Amino acid sequence: MxxxxxxxxxxxxxxxxxxxARELSRYSVNVVVIERNVDxxxxxxxxxxxxxxxxxxxxxxxxxxLHAELNIKSIPLWPKFAEELGVPxxxxxxxxxxxxKADYLRFLKMYSRAFKSSLKPNAPYYIPxxxxxxxxxxxxxxxxxxxxxxxxxxxGALYDPNLAVIDPVLLARSLAENAxxxxxxxxFGNEVKTIERKDTYFLVNTNETTVRxxxxxxxxxxxxxxxxxxxxxxxxxxxxxxxxxTDFDEETSExxxxxxxxxxxxGDPHIRAVVPIVYGGLRVxxxxxxVLRSDKNIPLQGLEHNxxxxxEVIPDYPFEKHVKRTFYGIMPLTNAEVGWHDFIVDxxxxxxxxxxxxxxxxxxxxxxxxxxxxxxLLMTSGLxxxxxxxxxxxxxxGVKP
Amino acid sequence: MSLVPERITLDTALKxxxxxxxxxxxxQVFPGSYAVVDEGGHVVAFExxxxxxxxxxDIAIDKAWTAATMKASGRMLEVITRGEAWRxxxxxxxxxxxxPGAIPIIAHGRIIGGIGHSGGSAEEDLxxxxxxxxxxxxxxxxxxxxxxxxxxxxxxxxxxxxxxEERNLKPVSxxxxxxxxxxxxxxxxxxxxxxxxxxxxDKAWTAAAFRNFSEDAAKFYSNHVNNANWNERVxxxxxxxxxxxxxxxxxxxxxxxxxxxxxxxxxxxxxxxLAIKVQE
Ligand SMILES: Cc1cc2nc3c(=O)[nH]c(=O)nc-3n(C[C@H](O)[C@H](O)[C@H](O)COP(=O)(O)OP(=O)(O)OC[C@H]3O[C@@H](n4cnc5c(N)ncnc54)[C@H](O)[C@@H]3O)c2cc1C
Numbered sequence: 215m216x217x218x219x220x221x222x223x224x225x226x227x228x229x230x231x232x233x234x235a236r237e238l239s240r241y242s243v244n245v246v247v248i249e250r251n252v253d254x255x256x257x258x259x260x261x262x263x264x265x266x267x268x269x270x271x272x273x274x275x276x277x278x279x280l281h282a283e284l285n286i287k288s289i290p291l292w293p294k295f296a297e298e299l300g301v302p303x304x305x306x307x308x309x310x311x312x313x314x315k316a317d318y319l320r321f322l323k324m325y326s327r328a329f330k331s332s333l334k335p336n337a338p339y340y341i342p343x344x345x346x347x348x349x350x351x352x353x354x355x356x357x358x359x360x361x362x363x364x365x366x367x368x369x370g371a372l373y374d375p376n377l378a379v380i381d382p383v384l385l386a387r388s389l390a391e392n393a394x395x396x397x398x399x400x401x402f403g404n405e406v407k408t409i410e411r412k413d414t415y416f417l418v419n420t421n422e423t424t425v426r427x428x429x430x431x432x433x434x435x436x437x438x439x440x441x442x443x444x445x446x447x448x449x450x451x452x453x454x455x456x457x458x459x460t461d462f463d464e465e466t467s468e469x470x471x472x473x474x475x476x477x478x479x480x481g482d483p484h485i486r487a488v489v490p491i492v493y494g495g496l497r498v499x500x501x502x503x504x505v506l507r508s509d510k511n512i513p514l515q516g517l518e519h520n521x522x523x524x525x526e527v528i529p530d531y532p533f534e535k536h537v538k539r540t541f542y543g544i545m546p547l548t549n550a551e552v553g554w555h556d557f558i559v560d561x562x563x564x565x566x567x568x569x570x571x572x573x574x575x576x577x578x579x580x581x582x583x584x585x586x587x588x589x590x591l592l593m594t595s596g597l598x599x600x601x602x603x604x605x606x607x608x609x610x611x612g613v614k615p
Numbered sequence: 616m617s618l619v620p621e622r623i624t625l626d627t628a629l630k631x632x633x634x635x636x637x638x639x640x641x642x643q644v645f646p647g648s649y650a651v652v653d654e655g656g657h658v659v660a661f662e663x664x665x666x667x668x669x670x671x672x673d674i675a676i677d678k679a680w681t682a683a684t685m686k687a688s689g690r691m692l693e694v695i696t697r698g699e700a701w702r703x704x705x706x707x708x709x710x711x712x713x714x715p716g717a718i719p720i721i722a723h724g725r726i727i728g729g730i731g732h733s734g735g736s737a738e739e740d741l742x743x744x745x746x747x748x749x750x751x752x753x754x755x756x757x758x759x760x761x762x763x764x765x766x767x768x769x770x771x772x773x774x775x776x777x778x779x780e781e782r783n784l785k786p787v788s789x790x791x792x793x794x795x796x797x798x799x800x801x802x803x804x805x806x807x808x809x810x811x812x813x814x815x816x817d818k819a820w821t822a823a824a825f826r827n828f829s830e831d832a833a834k835f836y837s838n839h840v841n842n843a844n845w846n847e848r849v850x851x852x853x854x855x856x857x858x859x860x861x862x863x864x865x866x867x868x869x870x871x872x873x874x875x876x877x878x879x880x881x882x883x884x885x886x887x888x889l890a891i892k893v894q895e
């Protein structure tokens with residue numbers, strides 16, 4: 215049994231925990247990241263779409279929610295963030311598909327609401343000029359020019375040239391290496407078992423170590439509920455949602471190169487989207503289901519749904535012959551009974567010096583802003599943060615965390 | 616193969632309630648009432664904590680009923696009705712309760728029940744109900760300690776269920792009321808028809824109100840009132856039994872599900888096993 219004393223203990227080495235760790239490494243504080251797996255990004259962060267919401271879709275998040283705030287504030291930060299971390303950031307562009315006049319009206323409504331909430335200089339989250347190219351509506355012909363293989367029955371699209379894809383696993387790795395190079399300690403293979411709350415600190419007990427920390431950040435992904443319950447810091451609830459995705463091989467890159475999605479239909483909970491993978495190939499999903507956190511089952515309906523979606527978008531291509539793998543990720547969905555998901559990033563009322571971070575959908579996209587938000591929260595709850603002069607934002611690969 | 620329940624059984628309902636109590640304690644919310652209903656809006660389990668206001672009981676039950684039968688959460692209904700929900704109250708004898716804290720239980724892509732909490736602020740009620748719903752997606756068991764009266768009531772209900780199983784009787788509904796006729800606990804065993812719910816509750820009410828076996832309550836007023844219908848709660852059928860535990864907790868239990876005499880026998884036996892006095 216080892217022992218460790220730090221200012222901040224972060225539980226979970228997913229994109230949430232690591233972007234917080236990297237942000238805190240700008241300051242002179244002792245930080246440790248505790249992770250139960252033997253490497254970074256083994257859970258949600260490795261099983262997602264890989265989208266970085268940049269325009270159309272972040273603007274459709276409910277105005278006023280943290281979900282919208284963190285994502286929209288992240289938009290101007292992304293290019294520099296990705297560059298410093300040496301992660302390919304590919305702007306593939308997104309297509310909101312229009313099948314009926316009603317779809318067009320819905321897009322128009324979302325778009326104008328988004329403008330009201332974000333694009334005016336006095337709006338709550340103003341996006342600086344230059345970091346955001348305007349969206350445009352495409353008619354059938356210009357859509358065909360852009361994507362020759364698209365279903366001819368699709369009448370048009372809302373085109374978002376900003377939308378990007380990345381590899382979230384690589385992002386997590388770079389964040390970890392950069393954080394480590396700047397002094398953050400990473401503890402792998404340490405599952406948090408119990409946490410004791412003392413007067414001015416927490417004792418975080420893992421299967422191998424005891425970490426004495428003044429502040430704790432709970433970024434344990436789908437497990438955050440149990441971690442928070444250990445100290446009575448659970449002031450949120452979520453439903454575990456299993457999202458099933460299917461990857462198609464690199465050859466499919468030749469038939470389609472944009473992200474494309476349908477608007478949700480009434481009575482159909484599943485998402486219908488096609489996303490290019492950074493390294494080539496297409497990723498299609500998402501078949502959604504409320505499950506137990508430990509559910510490892512991949513029902514056949516998942517693959518069937520995903521095949522149907524890709525064939526709806528690109529009808530004349532033998533996608534069955536290009537399936538690479540079908541896999542799932544389990545994400546926490548808050549307010550699921552009304553479908554108003556929101557991030558949780560806050561300090562519970564009765565447990566100060568503790569921050570809960572629950573991301574769920576579009577969590578990767580909010581990474582650049584998340585760290586700043588949490589640093590701010592920690593400061594308000596009494597952590598003294600002085601910037602370090604020797605912080606190096608550029609990742610150097612091979613430091614091996 | 617998922618273990619998310621297909622329908623709300625008594626065990627599921629109790630897990631939900633325990634999870635709600637756990638959440639309420641963690642967040643230091645004042646004790647309240649907790650109700651879980653099935654798809655049809657009928658109570659599967661209800662509990663009220665000791666110092667919770669008595670009238671929160673029916674609010675919680677009606678919230679759960681509203682969520683299950685409107686197939687929407689109170690918050691959603693508030694938005695849909697734009698705060699004009701009171702207009703609906705002419706229907707269902709005012710039972711529709713469109714207040715946050717009413718949550719439908721969604722699983723397997725459909726609504727399998729409803730949850731209601733009453734006793735906190737609208738925001739707290741909502742969070743507690745959400746904690747209850749999400750508990751069905753968790754493997755852990757929530758075994759929560761509760762206050763003296765409710766834990767006694769739980770013990771009585773457990774004992775009744777054991778006796779019903781031992782004797783191979785038909786499943787029953789069990790109501791435990793406090794001295795003032797306020798509902799403390801209402802369980803419906805899996806398979807018991809929902810008609811037994813109100814019967815059990817009214818038998819217990821009759822026993823509590825007259826401090827007598829439910830069937831003997833007529834003695835008190837039959838000379839003066841020749842029709843028992845003067846109060847729709849009065850139920851002169853065996854199965855309601857008043858009790859008292861060393862002066863600290865007086866109340867009544869009501870059981871319904873079998874022939875009335877058998878129900879009464881079960882109630883008396885349960886009290887005997889727990890060494891609780893039948894109070895006449
Ligand atoms: C199907 C699907 C598609 C998605 N698509 C997108 C998308 O296109 N764009 C986007 O931006 N986002 C997307 N997301 C969301 C995104 O993946 C998540 O928001 C993000 O990865 C969350 O990261 P995290 O760090 O919070 O969680 P995780 O990556 O799950 O990290 C939590 C970590 O905590 C560790 N942990 C848990 N318990 C303990 C313990 N007791 N002790 C120690 N360590 C513990 C875990 O091992 C894990 O490594 C998608 C999610 C899913 C499921």
